[in-house]
Amino acid sequence: MNDRRIAIMGIIDARKKFTARELAERFEVSVRTIQRDLDYLQGIGVPLYTEVGPHGGYRVLPNRILPPLQLTRSEAIGLFLMLQVLEKVQDFPFQSIRAYLAEQYYAELPPDVQEAIDGMKKHILFYHQQPQQPSPFxxxxxxxxxxxxxxxxxxxxxxxxxxxxxxxxxxxxxxxxxxxxxxxxxxxxxxxxxxxxxxxxxxxxxxxxxxxxxxxxAPDERDSVEVVLHFTDMGARLAGNESLFRSMKDNQWHGQVPPEELAFLSRKLLMYGPEVKVATPVQLQEAVVELLERSLKQYRPKSEVDGS
Incomplete structure (x- = not known):
């Protein structure tokens, strides 16, 4: 496919109405050349239709069938891998067609590429944390x-x-x-x-x-307090997968947190136990200490808890 036809497909994907003459002037070719380009695009699956009249032209169906991808062997295997990853994301939008797409795409691949994918699947796995409750909406x-x-x-x-x-x-x-x-x-x-x-x-x-x-x-415009956290080496490794702490540097995290979010943050920090220490603010330190004391209380003898 030449560059002009690729550019025409870009116009089509933008769902713009167009005439053959407009395209001919834009690409500085004859109307007949454009018509041949449009015939070619129709031949590979782009459902163009014509509107007649003084304001007529070409349009495409909104829910059209797009032309097939022209991929190399490595790109085809990579695309199939991406489909496999999406399978692990629970309640992914358009999930109902993912399995169908993977099966149809796989079935149309050459035997040697299918064999490469089958071999690859034995050596790679994708795990995602799955929530206990589904997200159907x-x-x-x-x-x-x-x-x-x-x-x-x-x-x-x-x-x-x-x-x-x-x-x-x-x-x-x-x-x-x-x-x-x-x-x-x-x-x-x-x-x-x-x-x-x-x-x-x-x-x-x-x-x-x-x-x-x-x-x-956009920046958070709410009033906030500065939070400074010191992680151990192990704590930094554990927190490295948490999006909130991605800006951590040299095992320290600095951030501005709205006061109403400190209770939530204290619970999040509790999962790291002794691998993190709150340097500031005091109210976050107190919130973490309170949670720790409540946790320890569950394991103390009842007589000790009652003070007897």
Missing amino acids: TMKLLEAAMEQKEIRFLYQSAEGAKQSTAYPLGIYYDNGFWYMPARRSHRVLLYRVDRIAQLEVLDNSDGSLPTLTEWMA
Whole structure:
């Protein structure tokens, strides 16, 4: 496929309406040459259709069948590996077609590439932390975020089930869980998707919502306190997989944390035990000590706990 046809496919993928004459002027070729290009694209599976009349032109079906990929042997094996990884991500959007895609793609590969994939699968495994509860609403949440629609949902929090409405910004996957940042009453709150028990997409929409990537990149404007953590070598290794501590340097982590998040952080630090020490602030030190004392209390003799 030549560069011009690849560029035409870029225009098609943008779902823009176009005429053969516009393309001919853009690429400085004849209309007949463009028509041959369009005939070629139709031949490889791009479903073009023509609109007649003074404002007519070419369009493509929104849910069109895309042309096949032209991959090298290594690229084909790499793509199959990526499909295998996605299989391990529970409740991945569009998950229903992943197995079908892998099977269909594998079936169309040459025998030598199939043999290479079969051999590779014996030497590589992918593990993901799987949440105890499923997250069945990832697809609906993603669609609601893309359409900037409001949702009504029943959320299972530590205080019990509560119904809320919010505007989801998107979803992201981290350490085995799906998360949904959503704007509610001019604040963006973070929800665990597996804790959403019921979901309804409403008709209300808000065009002023930021995208998920914009929200992630924006600085946190809440009041915060400086937190300094000292990790041991073992603690640094354990915390290295935690997204929160990726900025750790020389076994030390510095960050700004809103006071209302300190309780959550103290529970997270408890899993590292003696492998981390809170340098500052004092309120976080006290929160960790309180949790440790409550944990130890479970193992003390009852007479000692009662003070008798």
